[in-house]
Amino acid sequence: MKHILFLVMGICLLLIAFFYEPLYALFPGFFEPIYQLIKDIGIDIFYITGTIALILGVFSWLPTWISLLLFIVLGVAGGYYLMDKNVSIKIGEQEIIVVP
Known part of the structure; x- marks a missing residue:
């Protein structure tokens, strides 16, 4: 539920x-x-x-093993997708992730 x-x-x-x-x-x-x-x-x-x-x-x-596999695949794919882009994450004035 x-x-x-x-x-x-x-x-x-x-x-x-x-x-x-x-x-x-x-x-x-x-x-x-x-x-x-x-x-x-x-x-x-x-x-x-x-x-x-x-x-x-x-x-x-999903079952646990499929969830873990999907999480790893999405994390790696998202990292490769954002690797070549100029991405930065900020909350207010605090920079969390800055990719030059």
Whole structure:
């Protein structure tokens, strides 16, 4: 049951991230706090947490050995994908990962 909750949470967060402006235009009273939160902290946190929730949902649904193998493959593939790109991760003024 836990994996279904993570999948639903991830889908909801990603839907809000993709469609927050049309949703705010349709339901301004309901989405005003979400819209202000997005304007204050940025939309990236919704993409990141939605993706993490989807990954947790898929990994908790799979058997352990497949989850570990998939985690390693995705980690290596993501590293190779980001290796040649100018990527840096910052929270506020603190730089977490800086790739020159």
